[in-house]
Amino acid sequence: MTHLVPSSADAPIGVFDSGVGGLSVLRHIHAQLPHEHLLYFADAAYSPYGEKTDQWLVQRSVTIAEFLLAQGVKALVVACNTATGAAIKELRKHYPELPIVGVEPGLKPGGAATRSGKVGVMATEAALTSEKFLALRDQLSQANGTQFVLQGCPGLADAVNRGELETPETVALLRGFIEPVLAQGADTLVLGCTHYPFVRSAIEGIVGDRDVKLIETGDAVARQLSRLLEGAGLLRPGGTPAHLRGYTSGNAAELQHWFASLLGLHPQVESVAV
Template identity: 55%
Template sequence: MPMTADAAIGIFDSGIGGLSVLRHIHANLPSEHLLYFADSGYAPYGDKTEAEIVERSLAIASFLLAQNIKALVVACNTATAAAIQAIRTRWPNLIVVGIEPGLKPAAQQSKSGVVGVLATRSTLSSKRFAALQQQVESDTQVRFLPQACVGLVDLIEKAELYSPTTIGLLERYLAPLLEQEADTLVLGCTHYPFLREAIASVCLRISGTTPAIIDTGDAVTRQLTRLLQARTLLNPNDAGSLRGYTTASSSTLQHAFSSLLKLKPEVSALA
């Protein structure tokens, strides 16, 4: 089926983290029809095998294509690292935009030459991340400190953004980075922007300073816009819409939309 400008844009993540990307797309492309898929029934992806993540990603992409999408945003660092090539191979004519840790802008931002990278174990152990780190380190001489943040995604899914458990984990993960003089932090998981204020507060308490924090949601939106423009697929009308799908509780995703983005779209739960 040929793609048309009034078709939708599909966006998916292992859970609610991709809403941090959706908010950029929704704000910058208000005419577009957006479909958000939260695979919360299978979250977190960070402790899944690569084969499991590829299987889930292909299934979700297939579902969204059946809803008539013209582009797919893989709003999940872990799924991008594991599965974006498989998606592009399966559907070579589909616009597919992934997300990866913002190592390049972080390297440009850093004055100390030391950058901390907060991400899931799966992202940090992927070949895609290793290649990106090696390339940017070689080009810039900046030193990256990868930090796997086990447990944070689960807490964010439960909306525990400032709970004692969340703050305790942040202290544990941030302290060694700050001790090694990291002056810039990369949020290498789309869930983590929702902890931005908590991260800044913990850093200030530990070191007396607040590092620069890199969130790549805006860069994804710019790339998506460029690709849609190149194929004349931007929606010329001004009646955008938003709909959500989840493999867990519809009320949980509705609450996340409302509390995090102040939006109230229709949400469907899928078996």
């Protein structure tokens, strides 16, 4: 069943990801649009998404969208690179009236930032092989000659979901991903998964004093969301406090912990069978 899209500016914005990575996007939305009500769904029971098929990702994304629409959301943010690559076209087809924003690895800002002409892209294997991603890479390569060095990062999103942000194991994992990319001459690293900004400190430690620019896209997602809401007349005016609520297909206490430790926020969180 497809729910009608509410047109009230007071309705909340729905944000979802496979786990805690989307909180790196939520923090930018929360900062840029402080008057907006926000609902966050972490699909922890089915994480990680990077190992799932496109067909599964489409079905799961539609299921989560239906749940969030049942909560009355006025817009949807797919705060997951893997789900965006696989499912955003189908989501927009299902809900043509709903403002929908996805996240993509920051190839454009990466291409604009590089001096060597080589940009490293760290992402899940599923994101790096998606049709949408490869089309954008080819388009930008042909337009300005930028070389994109693609680096799959199996296990990294899982480590973030477990809270292992700067453990020796995570640092070793990151070093194995980053050093070969830098050795190929990349002077820019795109953090192409919403989980990866949470290990930014560990990445900076590995990069050291080498002049390497790190690109993440949460800020751009929040700006695009703001533009779409404004264009639809759906920006919520200030005056009354905005609320934030969390849902998870996994453990509610775990998501509450990540809201507090990663963002310093303390919303009510509910575990739901979706």
